[in-house]
Amino acid sequence: MDRKETELKKKAALISLSIGFLMFFGKIGAYFLTGSAAVLSDALESIVHIAATSFAFYSLHLSTKPADKEHPYGHGKIEFFSAGFEGAMIMIAALSIIAYAVRDIIIPREISRLDTGAIIITAASIINLLLGYYLIKTGKRTNSLILIADGKHVLTDSITSFGAVAALILVLITDIKLFDPVIAILLALNILWTGKHLVRESIGGLMNENDDKIIDDIGKGLETVRKYHNDWIDVHRLRYWKSGDKYMIDFHLIVPYYKSVAESHETVDQVEKRIIESLGTKQVESLIHLDPCNPRCCYICNMPECGSRKEPNSKYYRWDAKKITSLPTYDIDDVKE
Template identity: 40%
Template structure:
C-alpha cells in the first residue's frame, strides 16, 4: 500500500512538472504578444513552478527510499525542505517582479494584443486550478507536504492570474497602461507573503514543531478507542517525517499485570494508532505501572489492589496528554 502511494505521488508531481513547463511556454507567448509587465510577472513566476515541481519530484522520490543506517527515521524530511525551497524561490522571483514593475511605472511602454494574451492566461488558469486542487487533495490524503505545497503554489498562481485578467480588462476598458505595472507590483507583494508562509512552515516542520491539528487528531482517536486498562497516557509526542508519522508516549497499565499482558496491551495500542493512519506510522510506548493516586479515575473493574473507589473519568485533551506527568495531577486540580 505504501509503495502504491509513493508511485501515485510521483505520478502526480510529474504531471505538475510537465504541465508547468507547457504553461510557462504559453505565458511567455502571451507576454511576447502583449508586452504586458503583469503577464511577464506571471510568466516569471511560472518558471518557479517548473523548478519547484522538479525539486518536489526528486524530494518525493528520495522520501520514498527505505530507512538506512545513516537515516534511521527515513528520508521523509526532504519534503519539508522542498516546501521551504519552493517558498524561497517564490520570494526571489517576487523581488524581481517588484523591481520590473517599478521600472515600468517610471518608464511606461505600450501594450498590445490584450485579447489574445488574456485568452492564453485564462487557459492556464483552468489547467493550474485543476492540477492544484488535485495535488492539495491528494497531499492531505497521503500526508505529503511536498504535494500540498506544490498544489497550494499552483492555486496561488490561479488567484494571481485571475487578478491579472481583471487588470488586463481594466486596461482594455480605460486605456490606462499604468494599471499593468501596479497589478504587477501588487502581484509581487502577494507572492512575498505566500513565499514567506511556505518558508516559515517548512522551518517549523524541520525543527519538529508541534502540529496542533495532527496532535488533536491523535488525541481524539485515543479518546474514542479508550480501553479500561489504559489508565493514563502522558508525554505524548507526534512527529511527522515527510508522510510518515512517529508517535511516542507513556502508557500507564495495572501494576499487577505480568510482562505478557503488558506486551499484548502495548501491541494492541500500537495497532490502533497504525490502522487509523494512511501513512506509515511508527509507535514507541513506554509502559508505566499504576500508582494509588490513579484509583480515582481508573476504570479497571475487579481490581485486586484498588485503594479508593472510582470517582470520575478524565477527559483527555491535547494539553493534558502532552505533559510529562500522570493524569492524577490534572484530576486534583
C-alpha cells in the same frame, strides 16, 4: 510505503512539471506580444514553478526511499526542505515582479495586442486552476507535503494569471496603462504571502512543531480503547514527529502494577492499533514506555476489580492534546492542590 501511492505521487509531479514548461512558453510568448508587466509577473511565476517542481520531483524520489543505516528514520524530512525551497523561490519571484512593476510605473512602456494576450493567459489560468486542485487532492490522498505545496503554488500561479487578465482587460477598456504595473504589484504581494506561508510550514515541520489536531485525533483513538478495554489507567507525555508520510510517536502508559509483561504487551498492541486507526495510516511507529500504577492513581482508575484499590474512582478526564502531552494526571492534581 504503498507502491501504488508512490507511483501516484511521481505521476502527479511529472504532470506538474510538464504543464509547467507548457505554461512558461505560452506566457513568455504572451509577454513578448503585449509587453505587459502583469503578464511578465505571470511568466516569472512559471519559471519559479519549473525550478521548484524539478526540486520537488527529486525530493519525492528521495522521500520514498526506505530507511537505511545512515537514515534510520527514513528520508521523509526532505519534504519540508522541498516546501521551504518552493516557498523561498515564490518570495524571490514576488520581489522581482514588484521591482519590474515599479520600474514600469516610473518609466512607462508601450503595451499592445492585449486581446491576444488575454486569451492566452486565460487559457493558462484555467489549466493551472485544474492542475492545482489535482495536486492538492493527490497530496492529501497520499499524505505528501511536497504535492500539497506544489498544488498551492500552482493555485497561486492561477490567481496571478487571472489578475494579469484583469489588468489587460482594464487597460484595453480604459486605456489607462497604470493599471498594468499596479495590478502586477498587488499580485506579487499575494504571491509573497503564499511563499511566506510555505516557508513557515517548512520550518515548523523541520523543528517538529506540534499539530494539536493530530494529537487530538490520537486522543480520540485512546478514548475508544478505554471505552472497551479498561486494563490500563492513564497516558501522559505523548510526543510525535512526522517524516514524510510516517508518524513517530512515543508516550508513557500507566498499567496495573500486578499485570504480567505478556498482559501489558497485549494492552500495548490494542493501543497501537487504535492510534493507527485514528490517524488513518499504517505508517506509524510507536514507542510506549510502561509505568506501573501506584496508590496515587486510584482516583483516576476505572478498573472494576482491583484488590489493591485505596480509594474509589472519582475523576474522569477527556484525553485531548493538552491532557495527553502533560505530566501524569496525579502529578498535575498535586500541583493544583
